[in-house]
Amino acid sequence: MTGHVPPRGGSAASQGLHRAVAALGERGPLAEQMGPYFGEFGGRFVPEALVAALDELDTAYHKALADPAFGAELERLHRTYTGRPSPLTEVPRFAEHVGGRARVFLKREDLNHTGSHKINNVLGQALLVKRMGKKRVIAETGAGQHGVATATAAALLDLDCTVYMGEEDTRRQALNVARMRLLGAEVVPVRIGSRTLKDAINEALRDWVANVETTHYLLGTVTGPHPFPEMVRDFHRVIGEEARAQLAEETGRLPDAVAACVGGGSNAMGIFNAFVDEPDVRLFGFEAGGEGIDSGRHASRFSGGAPGVLHGARSYLLQDSDGQTLPTHSVSAGLDYPSVGPAHAWLHSLGRATYRPVTDTEAMDAFALLCRTEGIIPAIESAHALAGVLALGPELDSWALDHDPLILVNLSGRGDKDVSTAAQWFGLLEEDV
Amino acid sequence: MTDIGRGSAARLHALRDQGRAALIGYLPLGYPDVDGSVDAALAMVDAGVDVVELGVPYTDPVMDGPTIQHAVEHALAAGTRVRDVFGAVERIAASGAPVLVMTYWNPVLRYGVGPFARDLAAAGGAGLITPDLIPDEATEWVAASDEHHLDRVFLVAPSSTPERLAMTAAAARGFVYAASTMGVTGTRAQVGDQAERLVRDTRAAGADLVCVGLGVSTAAQATQVAGFADGVIVGSALVRALLDATDAAAGRRELARVAAELAAGVGSARG
Ligand SMILES: Cc1ncc(COP(=O)(O)O)c(C=O)c1O
Numbered sequence: 281m282t283g284h285v286p287p288r289g290g291s292a293a294s295q296g297l298h299r300a301v302a303a304l305g306e307r308g309p310l311a312e313q314m315g316p317y318f319g320e321f322g323g324r325f326v327p328e329a330l331v332a333a334l335d336e337l338d339t340a341y342h343k344a345l346a347d348p349a350f351g352a353e354l355e356r357l358h359r360t361y362t363g364r365p366s367p368l369t370e371v372p373r374f375a376e377h378v379g380g381r382a383r384v385f386l387k388r389e390d391l392n393h394t395g396s397h398k399i400n401n402v403l404g405q406a407l408l409v410k411r412m413g414k415k416r417v418i419a420e421t422g423a424g425q426h427g428v429a430t431a432t433a434a435a436l437l438d439l440d441c442t443v444y445m446g447e448e449d450t451r452r453q454a455l456n457v458a459r460m461r462l463l464g465a466e467v468v469p470v471r472i473g474s475r476t477l478k479d480a481i482n483e484a485l486r487d488w489v490a491n492v493e494t495t496h497y498l499l500g501t502v503t504g505p506h507p508f509p510e511m512v513r514d515f516h517r518v519i520g521e522e523a524r525a526q527l528a529e530e531t532g533r534l535p536d537a538v539a540a541c542v543g544g545g546s547n548a549m550g551i552f553n554a555f556v557d558e559p560d561v562r563l564f565g566f567e568a569g570g571e572g573i574d575s576g577r578h579a580s581r582f583s584g585g586a587p588g589v590l591h592g593a594r595s596y597l598l599q600d601s602d603g604q605t606l607p608t609h610s611v612s613a614g615l616d617y618p619s620v621g622p623a624h625a626w627l628h629s630l631g632r633a634t635y636r637p638v639t640d641t642e643a644m645d646a647f648a649l650l651c652r653t654e655g656i657i658p659a660i661e662s663a664h665a666l667a668g669v670l671a672l673g674p675e676l677d678s679w680a681l682d683h684d685p686l687i688l689v690n691l692s693g694r695g696d697k698d699v700s701t702a703a704q705w706f707g708l709l710e711e712d713v
Numbered sequence: 714m715t716d717i718g719r720g721s722a723a724r725l726h727a728l729r730d731q732g733r734a735a736l737i738g739y740l741p742l743g744y745p746d747v748d749g750s751v752d753a754a755l756a757m758v759d760a761g762v763d764v765v766e767l768g769v770p771y772t773d774p775v776m777d778g779p780t781i782q783h784a785v786e787h788a789l790a791a792g793t794r795v796r797d798v799f800g801a802v803e804r805i806a807a808s809g810a811p812v813l814v815m816t817y818w819n820p821v822l823r824y825g826v827g828p829f830a831r832d833l834a835a836a837g838g839a840g841l842i843t844p845d846l847i848p849d850e851a852t853e854w855v856a857a858s859d860e861h862h863l864d865r866v867f868l869v870a871p872s873s874t875p876e877r878l879a880m881t882a883a884a885a886r887g888f889v890y891a892a893s894t895m896g897v898t899g900t901r902a903q904v905g906d907q908a909e910r911l912v913r914d915t916r917a918a919g920a921d922l923v924c925v926g927l928g929v930s931t932a933a934q935a936t937q938v939a940g941f942a943d944g945v946i947v948g949s950a951l952v953r954a955l956l957d958a959t960d961a962a963a964g965r966r967e968l969a970r971v972a973a974e975l976a977a978g979v980g981s982a983r984g
Contacts, residue, residue, distance in 0.1 A: 325818055325845050327776050329870035329895055331877060472782055478773065485775045490896040492872065589819045589845075590773060602795040603823030605772040 310556040310632065311517075316506035319629055321622035324505040325589045330485075333492045338507040340412050345514075350407065357403050361436070362393050364518065368526035373653035378669060380676035381684040385530070386656070386691040387523040387551060396659060396693030397519060397547045398429040398500060404515035406433035409496045416440040416495040420484045422449055422477035422543070423614035423661065424456025425693055426500030431465035433498075441465040444483040446476035449613045456697055474607050477617045481591050501544025502621030505592030509621050516550025523688055524554045535688035536681060537562040537672065541664040542635065543579075543614045545621035547692035552633060562634070562679075565624060566668035568610030569637030577609035581620045582628055582635035590618065595625040611640035611701065612660035614693075642667040644705050647695065659693030660701065666691075720864045721764050721811045721839050721887040725922050725943050728763060734939035736979045737924060738762035738972060739815060739948035740955070742801055743770050743793030744784040749961050751804045753968055757951065758810045760969040761976025765805055766842060766946065769798055769816040776817075776844040778899030780949040784956060795820045799836040806837035813866060813887070815842040821854075830857035840864025840887055848884035855884065866890050869915050871907040878918035888922035888943060889915050893929065899949050901928035909941045932978030939982030947975055 316322050324334060344350040358364035366388045375384040389397035409417055417439050421427030427443040434441035443460055447469040450457050460467050473479035488497040502512045520538075527535060538555050540548035542565040555561040570578030578584060581596040588597035590605060598606040598618040610616040627633035643660060646667035651657050658666065669689055676685045695702065703709050721735075728735050738757045742750050754765050770788040774781065798814055806812045814833060821829045821841070833841070840863035846854065848867055858865045864887025869878055872895060882889055893908035894901065904925075912923045925938045926946030938945045954971045958964030 323850050324847065325850055326847065327844055327870070328847050328868045328877070328881070329872055329892060331847060332872040332874060472779075472786070473772065482773050482775050486778070486897045489776070492895060589822060591775075592845075597819070599819065599823060601823070603771075603820035604789065605819075 311553050313623065315510040318509070318623045318626035321587070321593070321595050321625040322506060322509060323594050324592060325594065326505045326592045327489055329489050330492060330505070333488070334505055334507065336412065337408070337496070340408050341507055341511050344408055344411060354404055354407060358400070358518070362399050362403065363391060365522045365526070366391050368523060368530065370530070371650070371654045374650055374666070377649060377653070378687070379673040382673070382676060382687055383684055384669060384687045384689060385527060385535070386689050387519060388691055389519060389547065390656070390658065390662065390691050390694035394425070394429045394432050395696060396425040396429070397516060397550060397690070398426045399432070400518060400550065401500065401512050401515040401546060402426070402429040402433045402498060405496070405498050406437050406439065409439060409498070410437060412496065414494055414496045416442070416491070417498045418442045418444065418484050418487050418495055419498045419500060420477060420480040421445050421500065422480070422616060423612065423659070424449070424453040424460070424697060425614060425659070427465070427467070428456050428459050428463070430498050430500070431460040431463035434465060435463045442487065443467050444470055444480040444487070446470050446474070446480045448475040449477065449480070452701065453613055453697055476608070477613070478590070478605060485591070501546040502549045502623060503544045503591060503593055503595070503619060509593065509623055512546055513549045513553060513623060516546050517553045519547065519550035519690060520552065520554025523551060527686070527688060531686060533686055534558055534561055535686045536560070536679060537564060537685070538688045539564045539566065539665045539669050540690040541566050541615060541661045541692060542620060542624060543617055543661060545624045547690050549621060549623060551688070551690040552627070556627070556632065563627070563632065564668055564672070565633055565635040566638045566664045567635055568608070568612060568615035568664060569639040569642070570609040570611070572639055573637055578637060579608035579610045579616050579618065580637035581618070583637050587625070593619070593622045595619050595622040596628070611643060611705070612664065614659070614661040615664060636668060638664040638667045642671070644702070646670055647702060648706065656691070657695035657699070658691055659695050660698045662690070662692045665689050719811060719837060719839055720862070721813060722864070722922055724764060724811050725888060729943060734942060734979050734982060735763040735924065735944035736761060736935070736976050737764040737766055737926070737944050737946040738951050739766040739768060739946065740951060741768040741770055741781065741784045741788050742798050743788030743791055744952070744955060745787070745961050745964070746791050747793060747797045747801060751801050752961070753955060753965055754805045755808055756965040756969045757972045758805070758808045760972035762972050763810065764944065765810050765812045766815050766948070767798065767801060767805065767812055769795055769814060769820055771817040771820060774817060776897050778897045778949060780900070780952050780956065781898050784952050795824055799832050802833065802838040803836040811839040812837070813839050813842050813864060815844065818843060818846045826853045827857050830861040830863055834861035834863055838863070840866060842866040842890060844868060848881055851884065858886065868892055869911065871895055871911055875914065875918060878915050882915060882918045882920035885920065888924050889920040890946065891915055891923050891925045891942070892927045893925050893938070894927060896927060898927055900930035900953070904929060904934050904937055908938065912942050932974045935975045935978035936982045939979040945975070945979050950975070
């Protein structure tokens with residue numbers, strides 16, 4: 281890797297990071313941590329019926345990793361189909377609003393085929409499905425981006441595809457429902473429970489238990505039972521690796537901070553991973569603060585949750601005093617989930633990454649700002665990361681840097697799917713005028 | 714597997730000595746309300762159910778099909794709390810039937826594994842059936858169930874490897890729960906021959922007592938399963954009787970009728 285790290289004394293906070301990384305270094309690099317456990321998080325809290333399939337997946341995945349032909353095929357697809365490497369774009373007009381002479385760079389996962397980072401993981405898993413000889417994939421989707429990516433890979437690789445989507449989400453992301461159907465996928469609206477992402481995952485798990493012989497569950501983020509958190513991270517690590525090299529070429533440095541939105545946590549883990557063993561790089565994950573933590577209507581697991589088990593892994597979880605999963609709220613369907621990837625819970629517990637809530641309003645303001653200052657319409661999920669970065673402005677001085685702050689943001693997706701939500705939010709439609 | 718007085722194994726052995734399999738009936742706590750679910754469980758025992766499986770309602774029951782999902786959603790909406798399970802167990806266990814609690818793992822984690830085991834034992838409960846806890850993740854529960862002499866009923870499935878069958882049989886106490894098919898709870902037209910093979914393999918892997926559940930709903934299926942397993946576990950067919958009824962009393966009558974029919978089915982199997 282090319283980033284040059286100047287030595288320095290640094291603030292108390294940065295010394296804390298140095299200590300955390302040094303303590304962990306004794307156990308090997310954080311970036312290479314393998315499941316099933318990330319500290320006290322992760323594991324396999326699943327029905328016995330699924331264990332054989334998880335073992336099969338784990339074996340197939342590690343065999344593929346060791347096979348140069350697998351890496352070459354995935355790399356070829358990314359180059360010729362996904363459109364990788366995705367560009368790195370400096371956004372100076374946006375950065376003025378951060379203040380503190382910050383320079384802000386966006387990693388443009390929004391320019392990937394299908395419109396988000398989700399395709400990185402989907403193509404990796406879909407190639408594994410072919411290797412395992414399975415003919416059918418199922419997936420959950422919230423915003424519809426993972427469902428669209430899965431339907432796309434299924435069309436490309438000739439797999440049957442069923443996507444489970446909460447009825448509530450089929451309504452707010454209607455365009456993506458149509459896209460999935462155009463691509464030949466069956467979309468099943470889920471009408472039980474809260475009718476959002478978590479219920480879609482419940483239905484996908486029920487389908488998987490019944491059809492596991494022929495079917496792969498193409499899980500869309502770094503949650504779930506082992507090996508998903510480790511495997512999905514690995515399929516997304518290309519984001520951080522490219523960004524690190526691109527930024528080094530552009531500026532000759534490592535970033536001072538890396539920011540991403542955190543739903544399940546895959547785009548964040550993908551970009552964090554290249555920097556997690558660099559103690560001078562601050563990592564920020566921004567969760568859905570909804571209408572504010574005090575309102576109870578949010579999806580901020582690290583602000584309002586506690587360790588617990590959901591969908592196969594132990595992690596931070598929004599739950600009541602009985603351990604029942606709490607309803608969540610976010611303006612963005614993709615961040616509207618009560619748990620989070622176990623490796624994020626681990627980074628949080630180590631103090632290696634910082635997780636903060638961003639409200640609906642803050643996210644939508646940042647959404648509008650990026651549109652107006654840079655001509656980029658972001659996904660509302662990604663707008664949470666942008667809003668989080670805007671709020672970093674006042675604390676940049678305390679970082680005690682000897683150069684202008686360099687901030688890298690994962691722009692995880694584009695906002696096409698969100699145009700109607702945004703139009704309503706800002707009153708842009710004729711009938712609202 | 715060791716026999717402990719109030720555990721399910723003693724009852725299963727006693728029935729086996731009589732040349733009979735056990736009928737194990739599932740109902741969710743809190744449907745139609747907490748008292749109503751206790752009354753229903755008692756009615757089911759009166760009608761011939763040998764062992765009660767009382768389900769703790771949970772928001773994300775991934776091993777349950779639509780029938781049980783609906784009952785559980787209702788139980789939660791009606792305000793059922795996890796702690797209600799202990800009083801309910803105590804009242805049902807007073808009938809003399811062993812009472813196992815079926816629970817997804819997070820409610821137990823949240824309550825505290827040790828405190829849950831302590832309170833369940835104090836209430837006279839027999840132990841836990843844990844659909845999303847495999848022995849690999851159960852270190853804390855194994856210790857707590859040892860301390861409080863509780864059954865720990867783990868599941869095996871047609872997809873389980875011989876190694877996992879042996880590991881699960883060794884970790885279990887009470888009996889091993891064999892899932893008749895790959896799938897979630899619900900009624901099915903047929904119990905496949907995978908069930909019989911799985912029971913045979915699980916015994917060969919070291920399990921003393923093996924009971925079969927998932928999809929058993931008719932007396933004829935109960936007869937069939939009782940011919941090769943130590944117990945027949947029925948859930949959705951019993952819950953459906955409650956769901957379809959116009960009021961609680963009618964629900965209990967229909968539940969008793971279905972339970973009696975299933976008990977007769979189990980009784981008519983060749984031992
Ligand atoms: C554009 C975009 N960003 C982020 C997310 C959140 O997922 P994750 O946290 O796994 O990156 C989603 C999920 O749908 C998404 O569509």
